[in-house]
Structure formats: C-alpha cells, structure tokens
Amino acid sequence: MAFKRTYKFAFLSSLLLSFLACLILFGLDSYFNITLPLNYFLIFFISFLMLSLLIIQNRVQQFIYKKVQKIYDNVSLLDVSDVDKRAMTSDMDTLSKKVNEFAEGKRLEIETLQVREAYRREFLGNISHELKTPLFTIQGYILTLLEGAAKDKELRTKYLKRADIGVERLIYIIKDLDMIAKLESGDLNLKSETIDVVSLIKDSFELLEIKAKKNDITLTFDKNYDIPILVKGDKERIEQVLINLIINSIKYGVRGGVTTISIANFSINQIVINVKDNGEGISEAHIPRLFERFYRIERSRSREQGGSGLGLAIVKHIVESHKQQVFVKSTLGKGSAFSFTLKKVI
Ligand SMILES: Nc1ncnc2c1ncn2[C@@H]1O[C@H](COP(=O)(O)OP(=O)(O)O)[C@@H](O)[C@H]1O
Ligand SMILES: [Mg+2]
Structure with missing residues (x-):
C-alpha cells in the first residue's frame, strides 16, 4: 500500500543511519580506548533509530506535501485546503488519478x-x-x-x-x-408579442404570391381558419421562419405543385405549424444535416435556385431561441413537410 511506503522508506533510512552512527561511535570508542558496555550501544542504537525515524518520516511527509501542494496549485485541480494533509501525502493513487482526470x-x-x-x-x-x-x-x-x-x-x-x-x-x-x-x-433581442398566426400566414402568402405564381405553385391552408390563433413570440422573426419555409417549398416544388400550411395543437400550451409541399423531397441521408449553415443538397435544384444555404439554419435558430422545436419529414420524389411549434396564448 502506498500509505506504508513512506514509513518503510523512513524506517530503512533511519536503520541505515543508526548503523552508521553506531559504527562511528564504535570507531571513536576504540580510538579513544574507551570501553562502553553493550547496553549503552543498544540504548544509543534504539534511541537514534526512533529519533531519526521520527525526523525522516516528518520531513518526507512535509516535503511531499509541499510538492503535491504545488502540483495541485498549478493544475488547479481543487482547493488544497480541502485535502487532508496525511491522506494527500501518502495516497499517491488519488493524486495520480486526479492528475489523470485533469489531463483528460x-x-x-x-x-x-x-x-x-x-x-x-x-x-x-x-x-x-x-x-x-x-x-x-x-x-x-x-x-x-x-x-x-x-x-x-x-x-x-x-x-x-x-x-x-x-x-x-x-x-x-x-x-x-x-x-x-x-x-x-445572441443579441437578437427577441420581442414577446401576441401574434395571430392565421393572419401572419396570410401575410406571408401575399408576400410570396408572385414568386409562387412564377413557379406555378399554389399556396393554401389545409382548411378554413376563421378565428385568430394567438401565440407569443417575435412577429418579425416568426414571419421570417414562415417565409423561409414557404420559399423553400416554392423553390424545391414541382410545377403545378401545392404548398399547404396547417395549424394544429401540439401540447397543452403549444401549437404546431406545418408547411407541406409535394415537391422533389429530400433523401434520408441529407436530413440530419439539413439545418447546418450552408448545407445544400448537391443534386437537388438548389444550385440553380440560388439560395445561400442559410435559410434552414436561420429557421432553426429563430425557433430554438423561442425555446421551441422544429421538425422535418420528407420522402424523396414525394415531398417534404417542415413544422415548428409555438407557444400558445391561453
Ligand atoms: N421543401 C424542400 N423540399 C426539398 N428540398 C428542400 C426543401 N427545403 C430545403 N431543401 C433542401 O435543403 C437545402 C437547404 O435549405 P436552405 O437552408 O433553405 O438553403 P437554400 O434554400 O438557400 O439552398 C436546400 O438547398 C435544399 O436542397
Ligand atoms: Mg432556403
């Protein structure tokens, strides 16, 4: 055990010293022609051994403690005062474990x-x-x-x-x-406004009407939403999310295609807005990376459609800074559905 190692070291050292001291004493003894009784030697040996054991053990402990303290200070592993002096000096395993943890x-x-x-x-x-x-x-x-x-x-x-x-x-x-x-x-300064998503979606449809017409895409709701649906959030940013998703559905849609938006309950205090198209779709391999900045699918029409590859990254950022979630479901050749949740006003 590591605990015993310093004692063993101190004991062997003091044993050696005591022998040497006795040897010197014996030498002096015969040089000056004094004959001391054997008892005298024995008592001298034992007391020398005890004293040196005490001193060496203490000094070694002191020395190790200082060194270890320095290491602890340097690597700022933990507060030195937290450590039991005795445990630290003798328990080298703990120290090396701590150092390893630190290195890791x-x-x-x-x-x-x-x-x-x-x-x-x-x-x-x-x-x-x-x-x-x-x-x-x-x-x-x-x-x-x-x-x-x-x-x-x-x-x-x-x-x-x-x-x-x-x-x-x-x-x-x-x-x-x-x-x-x-x-x-992070200096987004999100506002917390009460927004009617139904009219917000209608506004976005209006804004993108010409673009949609150019690509022969119809923008529509899945059903009539007669009454306002109120949510909390930053109106401008949420509109940006909608616009980015609708633009994608137009850009990656097929001619004569339809983009359908639906609003549904998601949880007690959340709604989910779904933007669905029947366009080119996305193969499964690309889905996990879709929301990365600049990520664009090489083989899709994205090159000729000239975007920045940032649209979905922005969508994710805005939705997540509202502490909400964004989802995607897509089948290659069939179409895609992007949805995101929003906090309801109850
Ligand atoms: N509705 C969609 N249908 C098919 N592919 C899509 C759709 N939305 C996004 N994508 C794919 O995801 C990529 C990333 O989209 P986005 O971040 O908006 O960048 P951008 O539109 O500028 O290329 C697009 O390049 C496209 O390949
Ligand atoms: Mg885009």
Missing part, C-alpha cells in the same frame, strides 16, 4: 477547440465560395458590356438585368449572413 479534461478541451477551429475555417471557406459565384457572374457581364456589348441596346439591357440578378443574390446572401451573425452572437 484538458484533452477534451483541446479537442473541442480543434473542432471549433475546423468549423470556423469551413465557415469562412463557405462564405467566400458563396460570394464568389454571383460576384464573378456580375463581373462577367460587366466585362462583356465594357468590351462592346454596351453598344447593342438589346444586349445591354439583357446583361444589365442579369448583373442585377447577381447583385440581388449577393444582397440576399449578405442579409442571411447578417441574420446568422446576429442570431449567433
């Missing part, structure tokens, strides 16, 4: 930092990639115009219009980035 904690901390660093790098890479595409498109049109296309009136208008679409795309991405940054830094 540090290892985890470093791992998290590394993951975060990789994430940050990926994030920056994604931003520049997303910005580059529209920027180069715009530059391409401007260069063509400068090289002479500007003289042709028809071409001029056509290229300027295309450049304008690129600029709009840039603005769209930057707005999304701005929103993500605000959401992540």
Whole structure:
C-alpha cells in the first residue's frame, strides 16, 4: 500500500543511519580506548533509530506535501485546503488519478477547440465560395458590356438585368449572413408579442404570391381558419421562419405543385405549424444535416435556385431561441413537410 511506503522508506533510512552512527561511535570508542558496555550501544542504537525515524518520516511527509501542494496549485485541480494533509501525502493513487482526470479534461478541451477551429475555417471557406459565384457572374457581364456589348441596346439591357440578378443574390446572401451573425452572437433581442398566426400566414402568402405564381405553385391552408390563433413570440422573426419555409417549398416544388400550411395543437400550451409541399423531397441521408449553415443538397435544384444555404439554419435558430422545436419529414420524389411549434396564448 502506498500509505506504508513512506514509513518503510523512513524506517530503512533511519536503520541505515543508526548503523552508521553506531559504527562511528564504535570507531571513536576504540580510538579513544574507551570501553562502553553493550547496553549503552543498544540504548544509543534504539534511541537514534526512533529519533531519526521520527525526523525522516516528518520531513518526507512535509516535503511531499509541499510538492503535491504545488502540483495541485498549478493544475488547479481543487482547493488544497480541502485535502487532508496525511491522506494527500501518502495516497499517491488519488493524486495520480486526479492528475489523470485533469489531463483528460484538458484533452477534451483541446479537442473541442480543434473542432471549433475546423468549423470556423469551413465557415469562412463557405462564405467566400458563396460570394464568389454571383460576384464573378456580375463581373462577367460587366466585362462583356465594357468590351462592346454596351453598344447593342438589346444586349445591354439583357446583361444589365442579369448583373442585377447577381447583385440581388449577393444582397440576399449578405442579409442571411447578417441574420446568422446576429442570431449567433445572441443579441437578437427577441420581442414577446401576441401574434395571430392565421393572419401572419396570410401575410406571408401575399408576400410570396408572385414568386409562387412564377413557379406555378399554389399556396393554401389545409382548411378554413376563421378565428385568430394567438401565440407569443417575435412577429418579425416568426414571419421570417414562415417565409423561409414557404420559399423553400416554392423553390424545391414541382410545377403545378401545392404548398399547404396547417395549424394544429401540439401540447397543452403549444401549437404546431406545418408547411407541406409535394415537391422533389429530400433523401434520408441529407436530413440530419439539413439545418447546418450552408448545407445544400448537391443534386437537388438548389444550385440553380440560388439560395445561400442559410435559410434552414436561420429557421432553426429563430425557433430554438423561442425555446421551441422544429421538425422535418420528407420522402424523396414525394415531398417534404417542415413544422415548428409555438407557444400558445391561453
Ligand atoms: N421543401 C424542400 N423540399 C426539398 N428540398 C428542400 C426543401 N427545403 C430545403 N431543401 C433542401 O435543403 C437545402 C437547404 O435549405 P436552405 O437552408 O433553405 O438553403 P437554400 O434554400 O438557400 O439552398 C436546400 O438547398 C435544399 O436542397
Ligand atoms: Mg432556403
């Protein structure tokens, strides 16, 4: 046992010292020609042994304690005053266990930092990639115009219009980035308003009517909601959630498709809003990553549909900052349903 180790050490050391002391005494004895009785030696030996044992044991303990205290202080494992002096000096197992725990904690901390660093790098890479595409498109049109296309009136208008679409795309991405940054830094300042979701959905439908018509998509409720359904939340943000989900259903829908919104009870104090489409759907493999920033499905129409890949990340952020949940259900080729809960006003 570790407990006995220091005693054993002290005992052996004092035994050695006592022998040496006796040997010196014996040497002096014969040098000065004094003959001391054997009893005298015995008493000397025993008292020397006891004294040195006491001193060594104490000194060793003191020494270890100081060293250990230093280690504890350095690694700030725990408050030194919490530790029993005797237990700490003799129980090396506890100490090494604590140090190991500490090292493990540090290892985890470093791992998290590394993951975060990789994430940050990926994030920056994604931003520049997303910005580059529209920027180069715009530059391409401007260069063509400068090289002479500007003289042709028809071409001029056509290229300027295309450049304008690129600029709009840039603005769209930057707005999304701005929103993500605000959401992540936490200075969102969510308002707590009483909102009628029925009229909020109607407003969003109206706002996106032209876009939906362009893609030949019908926006509709699953049934008539005659009376207002009141919830608590930040109106502007919740409208943003609705708009993002409806826009997705338009962008990834099929021509002649339908986007249906339903409102239902979810729990005693929650409702759930469901945005369902009969569009291209999402394969199961992509679903877990869908809400990540910049995540877009390569094979879907997302590339030509030019979004930022931030829409669903924003949706998740807003819903979760309301302490609510968001769900997705989708079948490839059949359609998708995104839903989120909201707190009822009762
Ligand atoms: N209703 C939907 N139907 C099919 N795919 C969808 C739908 N909503 C989102 N997706 C897929 O999820 C990806 C991420 O969506 P989102 O975060 O809104 O980014 P964005 O729309 O800018 O590409 C989209 O690129 C698309 O592939
Ligand atoms: Mg989107």
